[in-house]
Amino acid sequence: DAGVIQSPRHEVTEMGQEVTLRCKPISGHNSLFWYRQTMMRGLELLIYFNNNVPIDDSGMPEDRFSAKMPNASFSTLKIQPSEPRDSAVYFCASSGNVNTEAFFGQGTRLTVV
Amino acid sequence: GIQVEQSPPDLILQEGANSTLRCNFSDSVNNLQWFHQNPWGQLINLFYIPSGTKQNGRLSATTVATERYSLLYISSSQTTDSGVYFCAVGDDYKLSFGAGTTVTVRA
Helix, strand or coil: CCCCCCHHHHHHHHCCCEEHHHCCCCCCCCCCEEEEEEECCCCEEEEEEEEEEEEEEEEEEEEEEEEEEEEEEEEEEEEECCHHHHCCEEEEEEEECCCCEECCCEEEEEEEC | CCCCEEECEEEEECCCCCCEEEEEECCCCCCCEEEEEEECEEEEEEEECCEEEECCCCCCCEEHHHHCEEEEECCCCCCCHCCCCCCCHHHCCCCCEECCCEEEEEE
């Protein structure tokens, strides 16, 4: 299996622009997570999907952030409009079920200037 | 949420040395994982170990769930072991991460 695939690997954008991050989970996994990593806050969960349904979005920082999972093999995290404080590494992860091993993608390093 | 404390925060080793990293957590868990974040930022799965002991090459891990801690052992360290080691725990779907232990292995 190719693992969790994220794109792009790096994104540099100007403040105010829309940013879309993409994730393809491991085939057969029914749980998908978006995490954000910053120096100040470490790794924090943004949103959790189970069977393509958002279960917990309490970690989404603001209304500027939105996430979708239109099917079992694809998810997006969108920031609109982006701000410099959104600069971070965004990880997507998937697992076969709750309380099973989670696997992370390589992350997207976002820089908002 | 579950609180996760990792120690030590930083560790400098000479190549070939052994070390132990610790992870304490505040509540009972059904999920515990150890990750290595390499210098390129990739999170690599080391162990899925909510309880018991596992070994993989030079690395091994032990989780004592009743006492709410886990240990990661690195033996005969190599420069490629450098990076940040994270412990992550969960009692449901949510994994809570510790702040990590930064390991530097010097040749």
